[in-house]
Amino acid sequence: MVLKEATILVIDDDVDVLTALRLLFKPLVKEVIIEKNPSNIGAQIDKKNFDIIILDMNFNGLVNTGNEGIFWLNEIKKIKPKTDVVLITAYADIDLAIRALKEGASDFLVKPWKNEKITNTISSLLKARKSNASDKKSSQLGTSAIIGESEAIKDVFLKLKKVAPTDANVLILGENGTGKDLIAKALHDNSNRKDKPFVKVDVGALTSSLFESELFGYKKGAFTDAKEDRVGRFEAANGGTLFLDEIGNITLGQQVRLLTVLQNRLVTPLGSNEAISIDIRLICATNIEPKVLADEQKFRKDLIYRINTVDIVMPPLRDRGTDITLLAKHFISVYADKYNKSQFLLDSGFISKLKKHDFPGNVRELQYVLERAVIMADSTSLKPEDLVFSSIERQTSKASTTTMNLDSLEKNAILTVLEKNKGNVSKSAKELGITRAALYRRLDKYEL
Structure with missing residues (x-):
């Protein structure tokens, strides 16, 4: 919501304050209502739905509590708990205003205020309300912050809605920049684990030495710099969701350690002999193509089956x-x-x-x-x-396309020569002008 669409209620027993705020907001908002008597708050709220209520902290002893502003704040929250209330206070009431924030006020302004400050405060609250409403609408659709209505993204939404409420492990595939992390968060936010931790780890960035300590934790003294116990990411995500990004970049050795944990649902911190039981929902993501993941020399099939109960492919833009x-x-x-x-x-x-x-x-x-x-x-x-x-993106795209075309040409040339020589590697290598060892390397590269 923008300022010009807002309806504001101002409550203050000082006529000068009411007049000043009415004159300030009248040309800026849809409607501004002023009220001198706080006892009429209930009636005003019943008549109209206010986006913002500006409330004075002190009145002329109408409520014998010593902090009338907090009393009336609580009365507003009883009737309209989600209404944003901004308090107006004097310098001497700052501690009271901070207490009011804890009671549910959205912000406070100090007298004498600056017009720019008060309009910025109201604008920020309205933008936050709009953002929250948008997030709520998106979460009802099961799509979190994902924007789109194309058929390609609708297919993703459909699969997300079916998968999110389950505990199935999910592998998210897609090029860099397609929003795989948003899908991971949407899966968590629409699952039965949404009130539990969501822990993200970029495993592709972890060195071999950091992989185990980050994921499984360690005990004090486990290695030179282990000066205190540290909880690993698996344990931190217990009860919730663990998101392993760039899973395709981990080594075969790291894959073995990960597979063992996923099979046994137990982690053993470095420097400890005691295994810790874990209960997580696992989501992984990678920009590596499925055919590369299917290569057992690069990725274990038993791990792929473990992390890929369901896959979601994010379409390129x-x-x-x-x-x-x-x-x-x-x-x-x-x-x-x-x-x-x-x-x-x-x-x-x-x-x-x-x-x-x-x-x-x-x-x-x-x-x-x-x-x-x-x-x-x-x-x-x-x-x-x-x-x-971006010239960087253009160069990357051009380079990858050129590489792909050259690889394709080379592969086709090798196939043609091999067919011509009925599979004889020595003759083919000689005709191609390369050594037998070089040809064997290319045969391995292109899985021929």
Whole structure:
């Protein structure tokens, strides 16, 4: 919600304060109601649904408690518990205001206030309300913060809804930047474990020495720098969800240790002989293609079966059609708010240029491109020239495409020569102009 759509109630027994706030907010909000007598709060709330209530901390002894503001705050919360209440207080009442925050107030303002400060405070609360409402709507759909309505993303939502309430282990596949971490969080948030821990570990970034200590923990004295006991990530996630990102990058040795833990549901911290029972739901993610994971020289099949009860494939942004426009509008709004800029109009050429780009960096690249556009824009209308795509992503994409094409050409050439020579490696190597050892390496590379 934006400020101009808000309805505000101001309660203060000082007529000057009421007049000042009414004059301040009248041109900024949809409606501002002022009330001198706090005893009328209930009647005012019954008549209208207020987005924000601004409440004075001190009245003229109408309630004999010594802290009337907290009394009336509690009365408001009894009637409308989710209403944001902002308190107005004098310098001497700061301790009381802090206590009121603990009682459920959303914020407090100190007299005399600055107009810019009070409008910023109200705007921030309204934006938070909008964000919370959006999150609630998304979680009801089982999609957390994922934005999209394309057929490709709808297939993901459908599978997510079916899988999330179960305890099935899930493997999330997809290119970098497609939002695999959002799917992992959505699975947790819509599961029976949602009130328990969600622990994420980028296992691909862990060295062999750190792998076991991070995942399984250690006891004091287990190694030189172990100066105190440390709980591992498996134990920290007990009862909840453990998300292992970049699972495809761990070594065969690490895979063996992980498989043992998953089979036995027990972890033994380094330096300890006592195994700890664990109860977790496991979610893994990788950007490695399934055919690579299927290679037993790189990844154990028994571990794949263990972590992949169900797989969810995140589609690349280039396959998500109209989602590009939806995501663009979302990120532009977010960054306009972040950098205190007016909301932007999007030129048709701007959208057209976005749609023509293949986004090798996927949603993450889109996000960064739009943040830059918002920062650098000279007007409130975004035009094609405001879009500058990453040269890094272009080079990466071009390089990977070139590599793929060269590999394909080389593989086809080898197959052609081998067929011609009826599988004779020596003759084929001579015709290709390479040694027999070099040809054998290529045969192994292309699994021929």
